[in-house]
Amino acid sequence: MSAASALVPGVQAPESLDVWVREAGERFERAAGEMLPTPDREPKRLHAAMRYAVLGGGKRVRPLLVYAAGEVTAADAEALDRAALAVEYVHAYSLVHDDLPCMDNDVLRRGKPTVHVAFDEATAMLAGDALQAEAFAVIADGALPASQTASLMRELAHAAGTQGMCGGQAIDLSVVGRQIAPAELERMHRMKTGALLKAAVLMGALSGQSALLTECTREALTHYGDAMGLAFQVVDDILDVEGSTADLGKTAGKDAAQSKPTYVSVLGLDAARALSLRLRAQALEAVAGLGPRAARLRELADLIVCRNH
Amino acid sequence: MSAASALVPGVQAPESLDVWVREAGERFERAAGEMLPTPDREPKRLHAAMRYAVLGGGKRVRPLLVYAAGEVTAADAEALDRAALAVEYVHAYSLVHDDLPCMDNDVLRRGKPTVHVAFDEATAMLAGDALQAEAFAVIADGALPASQTASLMRELAHAAGTQGMCGGQAIDLSVVGRQIAPAELERMHRMKTGALLKAAVLMGALSGQSALLTECTREALTHYGDAMGLAFQVVDDILDVEGSTADLGKTAGKDAAQSKPTYVSVLGLDAARALSLRLRAQALEAVAGLGPRAARLRELADLIVCRNH
Numbered sequence: 001m002s003a004a005s006a007l008v009p010g011v012q013a014p015e016s017l018d019v020w021v022r023e024a025g026e027r028f029e030r031a032a033g034e035m036l037p038t039p040d041r042e043p044k045r046l047h048a049a050m051r052y053a054v055l056g057g058g059k060r061v062r063p064l065l066v067y068a069a070g071e072v073t074a075a076d077a078e079a080l081d082r083a084a085l086a087v088e089y090v091h092a093y094s095l096v097h098d099d100l101p102c103m104d105n106d107v108l109r110r111g112k113p114t115v116h117v118a119f120d121e122a123t124a125m126l127a128g129d130a131l132q133a134e135a136f137a138v139i140a141d142g143a144l145p146a147s148q149t150a151s152l153m154r155e156l157a158h159a160a161g162t163q164g165m166c167g168g169q170a171i172d173l174s175v176v177g178r179q180i181a182p183a184e185l186e187r188m189h190r191m192k193t194g195a196l197l198k199a200a201v202l203m204g205a206l207s208g209q210s211a212l213l214t215e216c217t218r219e220a221l222t223h224y225g226d227a228m229g230l231a232f233q234v235v236d237d238i239l240d241v242e243g244s245t246a247d248l249g250k251t252a253g254k255d256a257a258q259s260k261p262t263y264v265s266v267l268g269l270d271a272a273r274a275l276s277l278r279l280r281a282q283a284l285e286a287v288a289g290l291g292p293r294a295a296r297l298r299e300l301a302d303l304i305v306c307r308n309h
Numbered sequence: 310m311s312a313a314s315a316l317v318p319g320v321q322a323p324e325s326l327d328v329w330v331r332e333a334g335e336r337f338e339r340a341a342g343e344m345l346p347t348p349d350r351e352p353k354r355l356h357a358a359m360r361y362a363v364l365g366g367g368k369r370v371r372p373l374l375v376y377a378a379g380e381v382t383a384a385d386a387e388a389l390d391r392a393a394l395a396v397e398y399v400h401a402y403s404l405v406h407d408d409l410p411c412m413d414n415d416v417l418r419r420g421k422p423t424v425h426v427a428f429d430e431a432t433a434m435l436a437g438d439a440l441q442a443e444a445f446a447v448i449a450d451g452a453l454p455a456s457q458t459a460s461l462m463r464e465l466a467h468a469a470g471t472q473g474m475c476g477g478q479a480i481d482l483s484v485v486g487r488q489i490a491p492a493e494l495e496r497m498h499r500m501k502t503g504a505l506l507k508a509a510v511l512m513g514a515l516s517g518q519s520a521l522l523t524e525c526t527r528e529a530l531t532h533y534g535d536a537m538g539l540a541f542q543v544v545d546d547i548l549d550v551e552g553s554t555a556d557l558g559k560t561a562g563k564d565a566a567q568s569k570p571t572y573v574s575v576l577g578l579d580a581a582r583a584l585s586l587r588l589r590a591q592a593l594e595a596v597a598g599l600g601p602r603a604a605r606l607r608e609l610a611d612l613i614v615c616r617n618h
Contacts, residue, residue: 037471046471046479097438102409102430121411122482125434129406130475132441133466140463146456153462154449157442162346162355166439170355173431 017299021064028063028088029055031081035138049119049127050134054092057110061232061304062087062197066204068296069221073208082142083152083203086135090160091196093131096124098169106254132160144207151206159199168192177259185266186230193236194229201225201297216289223286224297231279232304237262238272243309280305326608330373337372337397338364340390344447358428358436359443363401366419370541370613371396371506375513377605378530382517391451392461392512395444399469400505402440405433407478415563441469453516460515468508477501486568494575495539502545503538510534510606525598532595533606540588541613546571547581552618589614 032054039048063084070080099106099114100121107117116124139152158164168191175188201221205213240255241264255262263272283301287294341363348357372393379389408415408423409430416426425433448461467473477500484497510530514522549564550573564571572581592610596603 043471043476043479043483045483046476050471093438097434100411100434102411102434123479125406125409125411126475126479126482128438129403129441129469130471130479132438133470133473133475136445136462137466137470140459140466146454146459150449150455150458150462153445153459157446157449160438161442161446162352162359162439164442166435166442167352167355170352170432170435170439173435174352174354 017296017303020296020299021303024064024067025060027067027077027081028060028084032085032088035081035085036134045119045123046126046130049115049123050131052112052118053096053115053127053131054089057112058088058092059307059309060088062091062200064300064303065197065200065225065228065297066207068300069201069204070207071296072217072221072290072293073205073210073212074293075204075208079142079144079207080204082138083207084200085138086152086156087196087200087203089131089135089138090156090165093128093135094165094169096128096131100124103173104254104258135160148206148210152203155199155202155206159195164191164195164199165193168195172260175261178261180261180266182266185261185263189233189263190226190230193233194226197229197232198222198225201228212293220286220290224283224301227279227283227286228301228304231276231283231301234263234272234276234279235305235307237264238269238276239307239309240264241269276305326605326612329605329608330612333373333376334369336376336386336390337369337393341394341397344390344394345443354428354432355435355439358424358432359440361421361427362405362424362436362440363398366421367397367401368616368618369397371400371509373609373612374506374509374534374537374606375516377609378510378513379516380605381526381530381599381602382514382519382521383602384513384517388451388453388516389513391447392516393509394447395461395465396505396509396512398440398444398447399465399474402437402444403474403478405437405440409433412482413563413567444469457515457519461512464508464511464515468504473500473504473508474502477504481569484570487570489570489575491575494570494572498542498572499535499539502542503535506538506541507531507534510537521602529595529599533592533610536588536592536595537610537613540585540592540610543572543581543585543588544614544616546573547578547585548616548618549573550578585614 036051036054037047039051041047066084066087067080070083095109096115098104099109100116107114112118114124115127119127135156136153139149139156142149144152160166162170168188171188172192175184201224202218205218205221237255240262255265263275267275280301284298287297345360345363346356348354348360350356375393375396376389379392404418405424407413408418409425416423421427423433424436428436444465445462448458448465451458453461469475471479477497480497481501484493510533511527514527514530546564549571564574572584576584589610593607596606
């Protein structure tokens, strides 16, 4: 994400954050380039498709949350890279599968042809499947104590499963073209996008010093993750209406075109904006007691709510 | 698997094994029924599709290998259930995705309509995705010490990834309709089916008492798993030619119809049979030093090579 716009008036991320965001993004990109299987090794086409799906694009919101939360528990950089890769692999695989003809049938993602367009449908499906496996492998192969490794994998598995991302997508399929109540929309989004964003926060913190992750700190981060997970989706829905395809790097207005309920269609634009600000306030309040260790998380809350893509 | 036939002359599994196989299968089915998310809970259709994919069918070769290998390290029954579920979930998800129109486009599996036929393509894809996540969750939620939990997940992640099952399937896609050498066929099958079967053996053993899993025992089990993983596929290829659709519960002769290279097409029927016997001998030799603890593994080697479906 680059410099924040003022999509939501009155909230502006600090400019100093830009440098950190750029460096964290570069750090992630370098780690992913090194850790993803290379296309000079068999099966080459599968590896190429996996790299295409992950590298060279995306806002990297989940890795940024991992890195920021890692500051709360003074996490080691390599451990954070692995957690960031794992979360982003799961996110990337979900996009690859979501774009397939049997799901959203989309041809543009991050300003590039989607994986099944650039490769083929079978390769896209396998690349998604392999990225999910790789997400668990990249954590399993890390150097953290087994208790932390197991906790990280547990967090990821639940965030990716039927009460998290996959479950949310299944509900998403079932609500196309029908009216739903705000509570149902919230539930769907808390699962579909919120669960993995919250996992990013917790996994960043779980990668650090266990002594710094008290029950109280963990609870604060859970509340922060809950609020930001939902805020991200509310802003996404606002951008789907207000943003341009060029800014977004994906087809704008596609939710409306597919008759999918969104925060804008269910609440209206003004109420959606107000909700995003309330969620930001909740997130900031949740981590207020964590002091300077949570400075990046506070700044990210602003960035996520102010982004223009 | 029911009573063994004499597809490969001279090899016959002991009848006493039948009772154990039936009981282990029932145990697995009960555990899966209890642990899989129920369709009375949202997202109901997704849960129903996941249960449809896993329950009420299949030879359960991987769970049987988990339970048999667990005897080597005196593993606790509940821990073995979880390892068996995890491996079978990964296997089941691969079948669901493999049957989709963009892959093999098959309509019959385990004698029933495939998941995308019984539900729809999007639900089938999501059910597969969710089963993979659930595989890791079911281990992560177990009661084993973290060191064993982390080892189990590591084994599973690698067996499912690009140097295991997904990688093998990618190679499978790339060899359709062309001549390949026996070494390439072997490599593909060691990845596509062998890796997960070997993981089943190792995960069964890893679920038990660590003190009983010496480096030497682990090596023996790895060799056993390598040999049986390949033997299973060789027999599969023989059955694809010799078996009937009714016995197999899936479309017979489909590899030939899809111009996929098999052990029969590459080596011929007699050489394929001879290879399956050599692999059985290798498997038996590998665990010869493990004594009575490995009795079930020895019996399973015979059952896998003698099966008629």
